[in-house]
Amino acid sequence: MAVVFWDLGGIMENIYFMKKFTKKKENFVCEHCGRAVEGTGYTNHCPKCLWSKHVDVNPGDRLEKCDDLMKPVDLYKEGQNWILVHRCEKCGIIKRNRISTGDDFDEVIRLSQEIADRKTKNNCHGG
Ligand SMILES: [Zn+2]
Ligand SMILES: [Zn+2]
Numbered sequence: 001m002a003v004v005f006w007d008l009g010g011i012m013e014n015i016y017f018m019k020k021f022t023k024k025k026e027n028f029v030c031e032h033c034g035r036a037v038e039g040t041g042y043t044n045h046c047p048k049c050l051w052s053k054h055v056d057v058n059p060g061d062r063l064e065k066c067d068d069l070m071k072p073v074d075l076y077k078e079g080q081n082w083i084l085v086h087r088c089e090k091c092g093i094i095k096r097n098r099i100s101t102g103d104d105f106d107e108v109i110r111l112s113q114e115i116a117d118r119k120t121k122n123n124c125h126g127g
Pocket of ligand 1: 030031032033034035046047048049050051
């Protein structure tokens with residue numbers, strides 16, 4: 001494949017852009033519900049089923065080797081924002097993520113009801 005040298009300016013700009021902004025826009029297919037998710041650089045969970053994946057050590061770095069699915073286990077409101085709590089199915093780590101505007105709010109409501117139900121059923125403190 002021939003590389004046309006007058007395109008190099010654009011390539012250099014892209015490299016510069018990629019170095020400056022470490023947030024990755026990556027598309028992925030949700031391993032829980034199979035939905036094709038279009039990455040925005042901020043998405044770290046599936047907007048449809050709200051499951052996540054344990055891929056980050058720090059948000060966005062994709063350095064985690066665990067790589068298992070993270071289940072949405074809790075949900076609470078912090079100011080104007082809904083915070084989703086994920087627990088990794090393999091290693092059990094807990095992570096908190098802000099719900100984004102692109103997320104399926106019906107699923108958020110459904111999940112909040114499920115969590116409320118579970119809390120009512122397992123009404124034992126100290127566990
Ligand atoms: Zn999903
Ligand atoms: Zn994990």
